[in-house]
Amino acid sequence: MSQLSQLSQVLIDEISERRPSVDELRSRTRRRNVRRRSFGAGSLALAIGVAIVVASVGTTSIAPTSPNRAHLASYFQAAVNVSNSTLETVGLPTSVAVPTRVTPTLSTAGTNGVVSYVGAEYCPYCALQRWGLLVALSKFGTFTHLNREIFSSSSDAYPRLASWSFVGAKYTSKYFRFEPVELTSDKPISGGGYAPLEKMTDPQRIAYDKFNPQGELPFVDFGNHFVALGASSSPSVLEGLSPSAIGQQLNDPKSAVALEVDGSANYFIASLCPMAQTDAPAICSSRLTLQAMKDLRRGEGSPQTMSDATTAPVEPPTNAPLSVWRKWSAEEHKFLLAAAANYRYPNSTCTILKISVTPNQSHKTVLGVPAGITRWGISIEGKCLPGQN
Amino acid sequence: MNIVSGTLVGVVQKGDLVFVESFEAWYDREHDRMVATLLLTTGSPDLAAESVDEACSRALERWSRVVSMESPTGWVYRVALNHARRIARRKTMEERLTRKLVPGPDLPASASEIWELVRGLSARQRQVIMLRHVADLPEAEIAGILGISRGTVSSTLHDAHQRLGRLLGDETEF
Numbered sequence: 001m002s003q004l005s006q007l008s009q010v011l012i013d014e015i016s017e018r019r020p021s022v023d024e025l026r027s028r029t030r031r032r033n034v035r036r037r038s039f040g041a042g043s044l045a046l047a048i049g050v051a052i053v054v055a056s057v058g059t060t061s062i063a064p065t066s067p068n069r070a071h072l073a074s075y076f077q078a079a080v081n082v083s084n085s086t087l088e089t090v091g092l093p094t095s096v097a098v099p100t101r102v103t104p105t106l107s108t109a110g111t112n113g114v115v116s117y118v119g120a121e122y123c124p125y126c127a128l129q130r131w132g133l134l135v136a137l138s139k140f141g142t143f144t145h146l147n148r149e150i151f152s153s154s155s156d157a158y159p160r161l162a163s164w165s166f167v168g169a170k171y172t173s174k175y176f177r178f179e180p181v182e183l184t185s186d187k188p189i190s191g192g193g194y195a196p197l198e199k200m201t202d203p204q205r206i207a208y209d210k211f212n213p214q215g216e217l218p219f220v221d222f223g224n225h226f227v228a229l230g231a232s233s234s235p236s237v238l239e240g241l242s243p244s245a246i247g248q249q250l251n252d253p254k255s256a257v258a259l260e261v262d263g264s265a266n267y268f269i270a271s272l273c274p275m276a277q278t279d280a281p282a283i284c285s286s287r288l289t290l291q292a293m294k295d296l297r298r299g300e301g302s303p304q305t306m307s308d309a310t311t312a313p314v315e316p317p318t319n320a321p322l323s324v325w326r327k328w329s330a331e332e333h334k335f336l337l338a339a340a341a342n343y344r345y346p347n348s349t350c351t352i353l354k355i356s357v358t359p360n361q362s363h364k365t366v367l368g369v370p371a372g373i374t375r376w377g378i379s380i381e382g383k384c385l386p387g388q389n
Numbered sequence: 390m391n392i393v394s395g396t397l398v399g400v401v402q403k404g405d406l407v408f409v410e411s412f413e414a415w416y417d418r419e420h421d422r423m424v425a426t427l428l429l430t431t432g433s434p435d436l437a438a439e440s441v442d443e444a445c446s447r448a449l450e451r452w453s454r455v456v457s458m459e460s461p462t463g464w465v466y467r468v469a470l471n472h473a474r475r476i477a478r479r480k481t482m483e484e485r486l487t488r489k490l491v492p493g494p495d496l497p498a499s500a501s502e503i504w505e506l507v508r509g510l511s512a513r514q515r516q517v518i519m520l521r522h523v524a525d526l527p528e529a530e531i532a533g534i535l536g537i538s539r540g541t542v543s544s545t546l547h548d549a550h551q552r553l554g555r556l557l558g559d560e561t562e563f
Contacts (some may be wrong), residue, residue: 003505003523004503004518004523005522005523007499007502007503008425008426008429008503008522008523010424010499011428011429011497011499011500011503012421012422012424012425012500012523014497015420015421015422015424015425015428016420016421019420019421019424020439020442022412022413022416025416025442025445025446025449026449028442028443028444028446028447029446029447029450030442032446174489184559326486
C-alpha cells in the first residue's frame with residue numbers, strides 16, 4: 001500500500017461514521033424527482049425494488065467439525081455399499097409406499113435444497129426408515145460419525161428393532177444438505193414419553209407443519225418436492241434381526257429386508273435425483289430410477305398448488321395496450337412466485353430465512369413500464385456461514 | 390425488476406432470473422472510499438459528501454442497470470465528479486457575482502496532511518492521483534471515468550508522482 005493509501009485509510013474510517021443510510025438515499029431520490037417534476041423535466045427512471053438481506057452470521061455452533069475417519073461398522077458398510085444391480089433386482093415393490101409429491105411455497109423456502117429427517121430413537125418406524133435412507137443417501141454423499149447404535153422401544157409396536165441414531169452423524173454431499181433430527185431418545189421418562197433429544201430448526205418446523213399436519217414420525221422431506229410420512233413399509237421385516245443380519249440381507253435381493261428397505265431406497269433415490277442440479281450420479285439416469293420418478297410424479301400434489309411457470313414473460317413494448325401490460329404483470333407475478341418458492345441458495349452453507357414477492361407500482365412510466373402497472377420483486381433474507389455469502 | 394438492498398439482488402435479464410450484487414452490499418463497501426477520494430480531489434468535505442450521496446442515490450435509482458455495467462463503481466465516480474464540477478462551477482459564479490470571499494477548505498485533521506501535500510497539484514493531477522491511490526482503481530478504469538486515454542492517465546500519474554516527490558524532497562513511493 002502506498003503512503004497516500006495509508007494516510008487516506010484514517011480518513012476513510014472517519015467517514016464511515018457519517019454515511020447516510022440507504023433509506024436516506026431513497027428520500028433524496030424522491031426529493032430530486034419531485035424537483036424534476038416541478039420543473040417539468042423529462043422522464044425519470046424510478047427503480048423498483050425489494051430486498052435480499054443475506055446477513056453473514058458469525059456463529060460457531062454450525063461450524064463444521066473435522067470428519068471422523070474411523071471405519072463404519074460392517075453392517076453400516078453393507079448398507080452404504082448396496083450395489084446398483086441389487087437395487088435394480090429389487091425394483092419397485094408394491095408393498096412399499098411411494099413418497100408424496102408436495103409443492104414448495106414461499107414459507108417453506110428455508111428447506112429448499114435440504115433433506116430433512118425428523119424421527120425419534122424409540123420409534124420403530126424410524127428404525128426401518130433410517131436403513132432405507134442410509135442406502136439411498138449413500139448414493140449421493142458420505143456418512144461419518146455413524147456410530148450410535150440403538151434399539152427401538154421395547155414397549156412400543158415392533159419392539160426392539162435394531163437400528164442406529166442420526167445423533168452426531170455427519171453427512172457430506174455436493175448435491176444437498178442432510179439435516180436429521182431425533183426428537184427424543186429411547187429412554188422412557190417418568191410420567192410417560194421419552195427424554196427429549198434434539199429440536200427441529202425453524203425452517204424444518206415450518207415444512208414439518210405444512211407437509212405433515214398429522215405429525216407422523218418419521219418425517220422425511222426431500223427438498224420440499226417429495227415427503228415420506230411414517231415408515232415406507234412394515235417394520236416387521238426387521239423383527240428379531242441383528243444389525244449384522246440386516247446389513248447382510250440388504251445385499252441379498254431375494255431377502256425380505258432387501259425387498260422392503262432397498263425397495264424404499266429406490267423411491268428415495270428417485271426423490272433425491274431432482275435435488276442434484278448438475279452432474280447427478282449415474283443412478284439418476286437408470287431405467288429403474290426413471291420409472292420410480294414416473295411413480296413419484298403421479299403422486300398427489302399439495303392442495304395449495306402454485307404456479308410452475310419457469311420462464312419469465314417477455315415485456316411488451318411501452319406503447320402496448322394496458323390490457324396487454326396487465327396480463328404481463330400477472331404472468332410476471334406467477335413466474336416470480338414459482339421462482340421464489342423453488343429458489344435454492346447456490347451456496348449450500350447459506351440458509352434462506354424468509355423469501356417474498358413484493359408489488360411495486362408507479363404513477364408514471366418507469367423503465368418502459370406504463371403508469372399503474374404493477375411490477376414485482378423478490379425479497380430474500382438469509383444467513384451464511386462467515387465469509388460464505 | 391431490481392432489488393435494492395442486501396448482498397444479492399434478483400433481476401430478470403433476458404427472461405432469466407439472475408442474482409447479482411445488491412446496492413446495499415456495494416454501497417457498504419464503496420461509499421467511504423468514494424467520499425475520501427472526492428474530498429481529497431475537491432478539498433471540500435461538504436462537496437464530497439454531497440456529490441457522492443447524489444451519485445449513489447442515482448445508482449440506487451437504476452441499480453439493475455448500473456450493476457450490470459463493467460464497473461458500477463467507475464460509473465458512480467464519474468457521476469460524482471461531474472456533480473462536484475457542476476456545483477463548484479455554480480458556486481464560483483455566485484462568488485463572483487456576490488464578490489464573496491472564498492473560504493479555505495475546512496478539512497478534518499486526517500485529511501489536512503494529505504491536502505497540504507496535494508493542493509499544489511493541478512486539478513487533473515489530483516483527480517488521477519486520488520482515483521489511483523485512494524480509490525484504488527486501475528489506470529484503465531480511471532481513463533473511463535475521466536474520459537481521457539490511458540496514456541494520459543499514465544503520464545499524469547507520472548508527473549504527479551514526480552512533483553509530490555520533489556515536494557517531499559525524497560523518493561517516497563506513492
